[in-house]
Amino acid sequence: MSQATQQRTRRREPYLDPFAIRVDVEGSSVVVRVSGELDVATSPLLAAVLAGAAAGGPGAVVVDLSDVTFVDTGSVGVLAAAYERLGSCSVGLTIRSPSPVARRLLELVGLTRLIEAQAPAGRVRASVSRGLRSRSTAR
Secondary structure, three states: OOOOOEEOOOOOOOOOOEEEEEEEOOOOOOEEEEEEEEEOOOOHHHHHHHHHHHHHHEEEEEEEEEEEEOHHHHHHHHHHHHHHHHHHOOOOEEEEEEOOOHHHHHHHHHHHOOOOOOOOOOEOOOOOHHHHHHEEEEH
16 A cells, blocks of 8 residues: 555535545554545445555554544444454554544444544543453443
């Protein structure tokens, strides 16, 4: 994967936020920056980019959701599936700086228990080990 691979797609409706995905490499991590609306029309592109990001065998994949203006539950499913797929390859998945809209949905569906969600200052919000521990004790 190149140092600054960039994939962009724009929606046809002029009144909606344009959707964009940018892929960069930071150290041993691949950073996938998403902006605009993440929904049924755009989540397949995110799924494809996340699948491609793991192909190079990075130490981790970081999904930056700081510029996301809308997230639907199907997109949350894409993130959960990527977590499972990457985990089976021993690659970690981290959500970085989710926007308030993204953070709210991630918290509502409990995905923050499975994926580290970093606050803008780098503070870890919820870790994988805590999420797995709380799930195992709840049974």
